[in-house]
Amino acid sequence: MTKDKLPHRRLLPAPGARRVGYSSKRVVQVAAERMETQPRGLRVLHVVTASMSVSLMRGQLKFLREAGFEVAVAAAPGEEFTAKARAEGAQPILVPLTREMAPLRDLVALFRVYSILRRMRPVIINFGTPKAGLIAGLAARLSGVPCRVYTLRGLRCETARGLKRQLLLFTERLACACAHRVVCVSESLRQKAVSLRIAKAKRTVVFAYGSSNGVDAGLFRPTVERLRMAMILREEKGIPKDAPIIGFVGRLVADKGIGDLFEAYLTLRGRFGDLRLLLVGEFEEGDPVPTAIRERIERDPNVTITGFVKDTAPYYQVMDVLALPTQREGFPSVILEAHAAGKAVVAYRATGTVDAIVDGVNGILVPQGDAMELAEALSTLISDRGLVRTMGRNGQERVEREFQPMRIWSALANTYVRMLEEKGISCAGIRLEKAWPCEAENVQEALR
Template identity: 50%
Template sequence: MKKLLYLVTIPLSARAFLWGQLQHFSQHGYDVHLASSPAPRDELLTVAHREGVQAHFVPLAREISLKHDVLALADTWKLLRQLKPSVTNVGTPKAGLIGGMAATLSGVPARVYTLHGLRLETVQGPKRHLLVWMERLACACAHRVVCVSPSLQKRAVELKLVPAAKTLVLGSGTSNGVSVERYLPSATMLQQAGELGMMLGLSPDALTVGFVGRFVKDKGIAELLGAFEQLYAVNSRLRLLLLGDYEEGDPVPAELRQTIETHPGVIWAGFVADPAPYYQLMNVLALPTYREGFPTVPLEAAAAGKPVVATNATGAMDAVVDGVTGFTVPVGDTEALTDALRRLLNDKALAVQFGHAGQERVLREFQPQHVWEAMDRLYQDLLAEARTRKGQHLKRAVDVVVAGVGLAVLGLPMLALGGVVRLKLGSPILFSQKRPGLHAQPFIMHKFRTMRDAVDSHGQPLPDSERMTPLGRFLRASSMDELPGLFNVLRGDMSLVGPRPLLMEYLDRYTPEQARRHEVRPGITGWAQVNGRNAIAWDEKFRLDVWYVENRSLALDLKILWTTVQKVFKREGISAAGEATMPKFMGTPSNET
């Protein structure tokens, strides 16, 4: 059974981001574990018990503290060494860094960092530089960085926190999707909402703007209260329903706190475990945030049939389709926020229209099952890649050993052969040329020279057949011209076995399928070489190269090496019919212009 460990900084993040997901993987072939800081301890145990997974405590702290962070890294590393998970999924900034480093040090085969947002976007000075460094390190430790929204992915790449190729967004985004059924305005839900309204002192005819989240500056509390006070001055029936609580990090100013606690139109319900019935008390949800990853609250409100006004901040812009499910306004623009709220409070038909559109969007794009299935596919892909990486490490070790031993044994014969080439063909002894290697990155390939420097009256090289010498034919037939390639193998430019490195000019002529030959290091010999070498057509050669890429293994490499020895003695496939070697590749018919 595959062992999967999720690590978040605080237990509340597990409830917010992983509700239902842990249980899903536990029921689908994974041995699931959840780890976070122990405060509040009961919260983590509650989540773990509900999800049916094992809980573990590590001393993570949200704020930066070198001493505590070093201890947390040591404890997390010990936990990983004990559990030996196949997959780790770390999320939230501190867990992403500490968990990612510990997983890398422990050699976890498949490492995922779920990027929930960028705290650094609203921080300046030395702390911002530190946060940038932390994010880059967390991303570097992961095999894949799951960005919870398209705009977050774009921003992370723009800030050079992570290469674009390493990132992905699962479906349309979000950390965990939204279960629409929890928020639909059923008869039971409406009755519960009515009872809550009476308890909070909300009259049935009140117009209510809702907010769900932490009371911090980054959530736009100042702009929200400013917009509300402008609207309240015109309509004293208006109410602002706040669900959430203050936090010490990024605290709101004292005067805003006083407004929240004393304004007659503000209803502060505090932190609530289940906000679902409260959405039915709102006419519109406001989220004037400065930064997000992909806020779940707007999707919950949309699932409840409520329109949303959010900012165009990173992440928040993905939660609302402007003019369809609500409005987006510029970050920090109190007047734009006021106007958008006023329009939805005054135009009930438009509010209903946006609410229905939001509901349909959540149903269509943000079902939790879709997120979980996409995550499962990612885990499977990463585990397959891990198996490939393990094979590549072994392959590289074999390359180094064989190339090293080969150069040691053949060093003197190669020097003697070089002398013969110098005597018969002149300088240089080696033919050196730029060729495409792994991922088509260029390198300088070396072979013993086999042709004369012969040109026509215009200074152009003569055809290969006229420049090839008897010595050159012998070297090619015996493959002795390839011996200097052992230096390329030792350097890591090439492998003993792989698709032959061809000319740089061919790169633009390959089809996407043919270009897959560059997914592995090129080789001194390969599957195409032992199945026809230069005697087969280009299309067949490329088909054999791609087959090798898809089916490579140590056993196959050993088979190719042994067959190569046999082919060398038989001198098969040295050249194409009518050619000294192989005609130039001009592209497949569908690829030619």
Template identity: 45%
Template structure:
């Protein structure tokens, strides 16, 4: 893809009054857990860069965490994840009122519901710069009326935005292929992802290696027993049914194999009851529940298996790569960008548990292949997905639009940033 260098060429003179204040930036998301996990450090960086930031989301503990950790303003507002015409109309009215009061220079809205309502409200209230951040396409795993409805909401959100920030190339291509947006309206920052990866967390010290061994013992995993792992929601969309079948196939060749599942089920997309009962009762499947800091757990895994059916740009394969663990996944939107097939891992055909098992078995048989692909993944995570580089590119994009619209630049703005990357 072509790269576009950031240019800072003022198109109009700004008066001193405009320059005297910090540009106001509002983020709208359905649930603040998106901001807690996918904007960790990013909001503080932009605040220190000179932006006045407000996060608008449904009330939750996550919203409180974001406010305290990032030192930004937050506004709780009821936003339903599922479609509810009456509730959505009330939320839209409230959003319009909030935006009229805040008078932001930039609104960045993400997640399907907040993206739709946030972009409509921003357009109705005349926000000068509007971004829709696309982190995935829920419609990919739906059909019929629901898929048509979700397509319509995506098209409306994109039409209200000045630019659509896609978190990965394959996601951008799918969005354009479905005719939900014009290609020239989309952009991918650097190599993609929502927030990059803090790779240093996965560069284990001798003390941390000792902690990993203690963790192994506490989970009842004997020494030298192979381990495959998964991190994420334990749902159909994440491929848990396929992972369960692949694990059963692998036990024929690797009878001591352990599967570690780190995550939680969701009522909205449950796995079949017989599969869930098998997962709960199997002595070699270890369920940890949700873990606040999973960094040491990656040190347990010989292979990270990620059979998700759809993604925007998944973070956990990047974390596994940063820990030097090869990744086996499906050739799904988003995963295509996170895993370099044959270099940092292997991608199997979508919804093919037999191929998933066969590709995982290759790594379990071959320590040299595991090490080679694991080291390649670590190098890529360190070189291409540094969080600070992505944050710099995002700040640069905001500043370009502020200049274009004759709005004040951040007071602490610097002249050099990491180049942006535009997908045409």
């Protein structure tokens, strides 16, 4: 009998574990102990680095719980993490994960995750985002979790250079080596991971047409209320009613091409006098936009920076076109959101964007790093409202047809069942609908 097939034994909590605080000297284990006292079920633990990443799994955890799994989610402490997890019916667990490299803190996090796994004894662990992939992957392998899944949502190494690139490549390879399945959120990302020898092709899978969690089109559809809110936002930001607006939604960092976007905007300002640039997001210190460019952006009176926004839906109705000159993606959800909102998108031809945009149908793809081509594509759409409407409508239809969240949830749950059955673990209590045809084929391909 292999280590992965060893039967799970119930482990008692450590003495005094009821008094637990979030500090460098104690293991955060209240949630794990709480699950330990419950009757045994098929326990699934999802681990991400940042608490805000739980939003990437909205609806997914609830679907798994309703299918019969016992679900927990672990992440670094953050605003509303506990509430979001419990809204999904998942048990929240705090672990000290950080996005950037921090060797000592990472070692502490590894020990804590390992300790939590030894107490929880999940049958499945799904780790995503680079740091969680490395730490949770190692901890899961060391603790003998039977079924290990790595959700690959992007490759930071694509835009890194020198020693940092080599280190990121090593950590991604190690995370993938710890997993039985590597779920890639897009086909182009899968191909990139295989070509960089990060993951073996036979272990990789893409569910349906890709994306991290699909998109609920109804949350972004241009309803009367959202259009009314968009008009109010225009007035609040002092934007003239007929002024064309280029929009961006996401983190304001160098990898997202903020510098190129600002350059394209400056090029177009001479052609469109009232042109506005709407940046829905906030600047971050990790991978920062060059200081000189950031200062020019912040001084420009025709550039609006919203800061962090909980509900981006109304902002899509403010803009005329979405721009995403990103250097790399896994599968950009903002493109699906913009399409659901009826907006055309211009993006760089990068990993992930090529899966989200059908060039010339629901948006325009331009060569990566070419700010002049980016400006020309944006100019084409700003000048042709009819083309924008056609592309927006095409995008809406594709989102509603191919990117329903249920496709991803169904494929993931069926993958879990197949993996458990491979290990000889009974799934008698799991209630699942038959997988959608497209992802059923993909899952079967990955299992060969």
